[in-house]
Amino acid sequence: MSAALINLSYLMASALFIFGLKGLSHPRTAVRGNLLGALGMLLAVAVTLLNRRIVSFEVILAGILCGSAVGAVFAVKVPMTAMPQMVALFNGFGGGASVLVAGASLLETISVGTPPSPRFLVAVAATGIVGAVTFWGSLVAFGKLQGLVTENAVVFRGQQAVNAVIGLACVVLGGWLVAVPDDPVRYLALAGVASVLGVLLVIPIGGADMPVVIALLNSYSGLAGAATGFVLDNNVLIIAGSLVGASGIILTKIMCKAMNRSLGNVLFGIGGTVGTAPAASGADIYEGKVKSASPEEVAMVFDAARRAVIVPGYGLAVSQAQHAVRDLSNLLESRGCEVEFAIHPVAGRMPGHMNVLLAEANIPYDKLKEMDEANSGFPQTDVALVIGANDVVNPLARTDPDSPIAGMPILDVDKARTVVVIKRSLSPGFAGIPNPLFAADNTLMLFGDGKKAILELIAALKEF
Amino acid sequence: MEGLIVSLTIFVLAIFVGFEVITKVPPTLHTPLMSGSNAISGITLVGALFSAGHQHTQLTTILGFVAVVFATINVVGGFLVTHRILGMFRKKEDR
Numbered sequence: 115m116s117a118a119l120i121n122l123s124y125l126m127a128s129a130l131f132i133f134g135l136k137g138l139s140h141p142r143t144a145v146r147g148n149l150l151g152a153l154g155m156l157l158a159v160a161v162t163l164l165n166r167r168i169v170s171f172e173v174i175l176a177g178i179l180c181g182s183a184v185g186a187v188f189a190v191k192v193p194m195t196a197m198p199q200m201v202a203l204f205n206g207f208g209g210g211a212s213v214l215v216a217g218a219s220l221l222e223t224i225s226v227g228t229p230p231s232p233r234f235l236v237a238v239a240a241t242g243i244v245g246a247v248t249f250w251g252s253l254v255a256f257g258k259l260q261g262l263v264t265e266n267a268v269v270f271r272g273q274q275a276v277n278a279v280i281g282l283a284c285v286v287l288g289g290w291l292v293a294v295p296d297d298p299v300r301y302l303a304l305a306g307v308a309s310v311l312g313v314l315l316v317i318p319i320g321g322a323d324m325p326v327v328i329a330l331l332n333s334y335s336g337l338a339g340a341a342t343g344f345v346l347d348n349n350v351l352i353i354a355g356s357l358v359g360a361s362g363i364i365l366t367k368i369m370c371k372a373m374n375r376s377l378g379n380v381l382f383g384i385g386g387t388v389g390t391a392p393a394a395s396g397a398d399i400y401e402g403k404v405k406s407a408s409p410e411e412v413a414m415v416f417d418a419a420r421r422a423v424i425v426p427g428y429g430l431a432v433s434q435a436q437h438a439v440r441d442l443s444n445l446l447e448s449r450g451c452e453v454e455f456a457i458h459p460v461a462g463r464m465p466g467h468m469n470v471l472l473a474e475a476n477i478p479y480d481k482l483k484e485m486d487e488a489n490s491g492f493p494q495t496d497v498a499l500v501i502g503a504n505d506v507v508n509p510l511a512r513t514d515p516d517s518p519i520a521g522m523p524i525l526d527v528d529k530a531r532t533v534v535v536i537k538r539s540l541s542p543g544f545a546g547i548p549n550p551l552f553a554a555d556n557t558l559m560l561f562g563d564g565k566k567a568i569l570e571l572i573a574a575l576k577e578f
Numbered sequence: 579m580e581g582l583i584v585s586l587t588i589f590v591l592a593i594f595v596g597f598e599v600i601t602k603v604p605p606t607l608h609t610p611l612m613s614g615s616n617a618i619s620g621i622t623l624v625g626a627l628f629s630a631g632h633q634h635t636q637l638t639t640i641l642g643f644v645a646v647v648f649a650t651i652n653v654v655g656g657f658l659v660t661h662r663i664l665g666m667f668r669k670k671e672d673r
Contacts, residue, residue: 131618132595138611138660139603145664148614152657155621162624168631177630177643181650188651189658194666200659201613204620208652211622214645218629218638225635233582332612335619335652340592342625344585352585353592354621360596361615365608459605466608473666479606 123161124350130154131354135361141479158350194474195431198464199259202252202328205335209248212338213305216241216345221298235295237344239288242301243308245338250312252331258316259324259463267320274382280311319381322428322505322544324463326369326380333362365465372459372485374511374522400540403553407534409567412560413574415532419496421452423488425525426468427461429502429537433564439501440475442568445575455481456488456498456525458506489526498530500551502564504543509551519545533557536567610663617656623649 131154137147162168185204192200216238223230257263287304294300319327336358343351370377416422424443430436443453455477461468469482483491492498500507503525510517511524527533528551535552538561542548551557560567603611626649629642 128592131621132599134618135596135611135615136599138607138614139600141604141607141667144607144610144667145661148610148657148660148664151614151618155618155623155653155657158621158624159627162627163631165628167628170631170633173630173633173639173643174627174646177626177646178650181647182654184647185651185653185655186658189655189662192659194663197609197613197659197663200655201609201616204613204616204652204656204659207648208616208619208622211620211626211645211649211652214641214648215622215625215629218634218641218645219625221638221641222629222632222634329612332616332619335616339619339622340589342622344589346625346628347581347585348624349585349588351621351624352589354618356589356592357596357599358615358619360593361600361611364597364600364603365612368605368608457605464609465612466605466610469606470609470663470666473606473663476666479667482606484605 120161120165121349123157124348127154127158127350128353130157131357135357194436194470195434196260197470198324198328198462198467199256201464202255202259202331205328205331206249206252206256208335209245209252209338211245212241212342213245213249215342216245217298217301217305219345220295220301224296224298230295232292234345235292236288237341238301239291239304241338241341241345242305243284243288244334244341246305246308247312247315248331248334248338250309251316251327251334254313254316255324255327255331258320265320267323268317273314273318277311277314280307280314284308284311315381320544322460323373323380325460325465325467326366326373326377328464329362329365329369330377330381331362333359333366336360336362369460369465372523374519399548399550400553404540405558407558407560409560409570409574410577412534412558412571413578415497415534415558416446416451416571416575417449417578419446419451421454421495422446422497422499423454423456423491423495423527423530425456425458425498425500425503425507425527426472427458427501427503427506428463429564431462431467431471432502433566435501435565435568436471436475438565438568438572439472440477442572442575443477443481445572449575453481454483454488454491456483456485456527458485458503458525461503461506485523485525492526492529495530496532498527498533500527500533500535500537501568502537504537504549505545505547507551508543508545508547508549510547510549517547519547527551528554528556531556534560536560536562536564538563606667610660610667613656613663614660617653617660620649620652620656623653
């Protein structure tokens, strides 16, 4: 196949990627969009195999078979609650592949004997850095979300200085590689140092900030692909990579906005607020004011309700309560109560996490309301049921300008007639601050595991 | 140098296209958008095929093989899992 035909096919694949992404941004066209993206990938891979540079297919076939088997098993087996770590892991594999491809290209070019161009070497260095940061950053994010390492923010004194030094070392090593390219060991050193940087950049990010870092790593994996495109002088890699890079950046921005924080603050600033938050002040806010209710008492409230809004948080995912919530919602509707779901943009551990869980439980997505729409409905709501959410319903964000979450847009559940909070304990959320909602006059606390509490509530409600 | 400018032009324009195409995506689709775009970033597979199939040295072939495995996991897993997620959204529309 001639080079022109191959490049035309790559152009077609790029167009399919654009149509695919466009489709993925509307519910009606999303399935087709995903298929178009897959078709684009198939086309790109197929014409690549016709390239004369490829002389042997055994290794390729073995690699594709292994990768397809592993990828398919992951994709089919993973429970919806584990989707954030799955996406993190896939991100990482993409970044890792980019590092290896750039390394192999460097080795080939050096051994051929022609002096590599500076532009090639800059691209190799950039791929090495971005790819290794993506790979290791994603593995750490995976470990945190899977519970293999602590999900809390790991911070130590001088962390930012250490990161800055290591970042600088990456740039210096990259420059050295470009200046004196004859020794591939330098690339190994570069990738090694960038790996350390990837780990260090993600360990100080924890819990509720994970959606931001997942979106950012998504962007990095795209940029690593684009950088590989510069290494290989291949336009389809550049285009597909930068599309994904842009998409990840948009999601990152949406997440940051939903927390009223800058990206810099999420990545580097949180360390100061977490450990120092006054844990003791919780006692005087809660003292004698928290009303703990039994499932029967809560059922009584729901029995009289005509409009209920359910606010899911990460706790819903942890206790796998989505199906129980669906049953509760159906039961309430059969009793003539209108039910809606209010979704905060950063609820859960990845963008759209709650939407996927509720969709899995067959809850129609027109019942899922975004923050602004939900907030206009709370004053006319009889019961707001908060399941495993904390900071995103903390009224301090509106009232206390000194609070770490000051100005963060929240769901105004406190404006509902009655608020029921299902939660294990009064322990603070990720922001480390007490939540006056739990002590409010119109709040009932139903302590316990999310799924168990909802099942008890359903049982009690059926008695009426 | 000329080639670099062309590549940079494509890179910058593609980023603009990305921004234009993906702005205003509804939050309902944030997760499938992320997993789907993630699969597209597995385009590195094309580069991995060159490394694995060129048979330059044993080392580059091994690196290429591992890269093909990694990138294929990214591509196949990403598109499949996105399809699975979207299937759950679609069920409701048909009902």
